[in-house]
Amino acid sequence: MSALEGKITKGVGGLYTVTDASGSSLTCKARGVFRKENITPCIGDNVLVSEDNIIEAVFPRKNILVRPPVANIDYLGIIVSAERPVADTLMLDKLTVSAYCMNIEPFVIINKCDIASANDIERIQKHLFGTNIECIxxxxxxxxxxxxxxxxxxxxVTAFAGQSGVGKTSIISTLLPEAELEVGQLSKKLERGRHTTRHVELHNIGDGIFIMDTPGFSRYDSEAADLKQLADCFPEFAAFNKKCAFNSCTHIHEPECAVKEAVQNEIISKTRYENYIKIAEQIKSRKAVYK
Ligand SMILES: Nc1nc2c(ncn2[C@@H]2O[C@H](COP(=O)(O)OP(=O)(O)O)[C@@H](O)[C@H]2O)c(=O)[nH]1
Ligand SMILES: [Mg+2]
Ligand SMILES: [Zn+2]
Incomplete structure (x- = not known):
């Protein structure tokens, strides 16, 4: 077998599963030298594998989650449930901020619509009004x-995230090909004892599409560093922020703020804007603590 490029989809005890573009997988080891260079191959890495199944090179990463390490996430499917538990839109917006900070495109799935009233569903849809975040x-x-x-x-790679009980495992199971269903059920069981091992795996569902249950973002991965970056993580502000009176407008307390005006005119979602203020407060108080 000749050298190939693929993606690490699984890693257990120094053995890596590398899946190539055609969907076939190989079990590989890493080249010994990696340790000296301080590179540890991780799930999601795009790698070059030699003829003798050795990972020879790790290609540059687009992004990486710290714990557990997962590289190169492209999309974040944020799952909320319309009912039981009621959707937490602040958590939803924090996840969209984390995603944008890491150059990941978020989308939203409103799950459990079978037990939700039209009102519950509409509340979340209205929350996302004016954004270009797809909502299913x-x-x-x-x-x-x-x-x-x-x-x-x-x-x-699409990672799925959301609070516990919203139906992440249930949705992922419906997306997996039949051969993987068992894995889904097994990992559901494993999840109960999850405080010991956090098992992460990319599931190849064909056409170059990989899905995973997220380990969750930690603040080390993905918090906005300052208010400027936070505002950039609300892309719907972009159409207005150049019209603010102040160049450095944070859209919080300044007069003649075009973003606030757009909120008043119901062009920007009021509840998203309110969450922007809440997250901004948290960033400000965090700064105060670490100064
Ligand atoms: N009624 C209803 N229950 C659901 C739906 N999706 C998941 N559940 C239930 O919600 C609970 C939590 O689901 P699970 O997939 O484990 O959520 P996770 O913690 O996000 O992985 C389970 O009892 C599921 O059977 C749904 O669409 N409708
Ligand atoms: Mg789960
Ligand atoms: Zn402004």
Missing amino acids: TADCVTESGIEAIKSSLKKG
Whole structure:
């Protein structure tokens, strides 16, 4: 077998599974020298594998989560449930901020629509009004919306995140090919004892599409460093912020703020803006602590 390029989809005890563009997998070891260079290959890495199944090179990373290490996430599917638990839009917006900070494109799945009222669903849709964040309604009981999720998945790695109990494992199971269903069920069981090992794996569902349950973002990965970066993580502000009276406008307390005006005119979602203020407060108080 000749040298090939692929993506690390699994790593257990120094053995890596590398999956190539055609979907076939190899078990590989890493070249010994990596340790000296301080490179540890991780899940999601795009790598070059030699003829004798040795990982020879790790290609530059687009992004990396720290713990557990996962590289090169392209899309973040933020799952909220319309009911049980009621959607936490602040958490949703924090996840979109984390995603944008890491150059990841977020989208939202409103799950459990089978038990939610139209009002509950609308509240979340209204929250996202004015953004270009795709929002899919779904449920795992009738499987409505599952096809829509499938067809919205793009080439690359999609990680799914959301608070516990929203249906992440349920949705991921519906997306896995049959051969992997067992893995899904197994990892569901493993999850109960998860405080010991955090098992991460990329599932190849064909056409170059990989999905994973997220380990979750930590603040070390992905918090906005300052208010400027935070505002950039609300892309819907971009159409207005150049019209603010002050160049350095933070859109919080300044007069003649075009962003605040757009909120008043209901062009920018008021609840998203309110969450922007809340996250900004947190960034400011964090600065005060670490100064
Ligand atoms: N009614 C309803 N229940 C769901 C749906 N999706 C998941 N559940 C249930 O919600 C609970 C949590 O689901 P799970 O997939 O484990 O959530 P996770 O913690 O986000 O991985 C389980 O009891 C699921 O059976 C749904 O669309 N509708
Ligand atoms: Mg789960
Ligand atoms: Zn402003």
